[in-house]
Amino acid sequence: MVPATPSDDTVATNLAAVSARIATAARRAGRDPKDVLLIAVSKLQPGAAVAAALRAGQTRFGENRVQEAAAKFPALRAAYPALQLHLIGGLQTNKARAAVALADTIESLDRPALADAIAQAAEREGRLPRLLVQVNTGAEPQKSGIARAAADHFINACQARFGTALAGLMCIPPLAEDPAPHFAWLAACAARHGLGVLSMGMSADFETAIAHGATAVRVGTAIFGGRPPAGAH
Numbered sequence: 001m002v003p004a005t006p007s008d009d010t011v012a013t014n015l016a017a018v019s020a021r022i023a024t025a026a027r028r029a030g031r032d033p034k035d036v037l038l039i040a041v042s043k044l045q046p047g048a049a050v051a052a053a054l055r056a057g058q059t060r061f062g063e064n065r066v067q068e069a070a071a072k073f074p075a076l077r078a079a080y081p082a083l084q085l086h087l088i089g090g091l092q093t094n095k096a097r098a099a100v101a102l103a104d105t106i107e108s109l110d111r112p113a114l115a116d117a118i119a120q121a122a123e124r125e126g127r128l129p130r131l132l133v134q135v136n137t138g139a140e141p142q143k144s145g146i147a148r149a150a151a152d153h154f155i156n157a158c159q160a161r162f163g164t165a166l167a168g169l170m171c172i173p174p175l176a177e178d179p180a181p182h183f184a185w186l187a188a189c190a191a192r193h194g195l196g197v198l199s200m201g202m203s204a205d206f207e208t209a210i211a212h213g214a215t216a217v218r219v220g221t222a223i224f225g226g227r228p229p230a231g232a233h
């Protein structure tokens with residue numbers, strides 16, 4: 001069954017609850033809650049769910065497919081100029097230009113060919129989104145992300161090429177593992193490179209991620225409820 005679009009009330013209540021949990025986790029870690037951004041992951045949710053979140057004051061959203069984001073966001077952006085769109089899914093090089101045109105942040109920079117495509121697209125579009133390098137900390141074949149062993153070299157190359165637009169790192173730990181060592185590894189890697197942004201933590205583990213230094217958490221289900229299956233809308 002396709003879940004119904006969540007009501008404004010549900011989305012507002014869920015957003016408040018997630019924000020409160022973020023604040024509690026930040027304080028417990030001795031951090032300022034304002035230093036942890038909430039990215040509402042709206043992939044596979046209808047535009048109406050995004051609009052409900054916008055009405056509740058949420059401005060930062062995450063999508064994993066360029067085409068879906070391009071269909072949903074331009075109209076909402078016109079109504080809510082503060083809207084910030086993060087692309088968080090694996091990116092094909094042939095989608096780089098559309099991604100660069102659309103996104104405020106691309107969180108899935110994970111290989112030299114994609115860095116080339118983004119650089120070329122940035123030149124053509126006259127804009128360069130903020131970039132995060134995604135690391136496949138669990139070495140999962142089905143996941144995007146540069147391998148741990150190749151990360152330092154790739155990050156150095158991206159910093160040389162993109163300067164401060166290369167803002168930080170992102171990871172998605174394996175579902176079945178304790179995420180804490182993955183978050184700790186990513187935080188140490190970011191520190192080695194002087195990178196301030198750490199995008200880590202989802203509905204199931206964002207409090208652990210905050211304890212390990214996450215500056216952005218990507219939360220979908222805890223805000224919007226279950227996702228409709230791909231292709232259902």
Ligand SMILES: *Cc1c(COP(=O)(O)O)cnc(C)c1O
Pocket residue numbers: 041043064088089172201202203204218219220221222
């Ligand atoms: C879907 C997704 C999320 C959100 O996952 P939830 O478990 O629904 O919070 C976060 N990050 C990425 C990269 C995703 O694809």
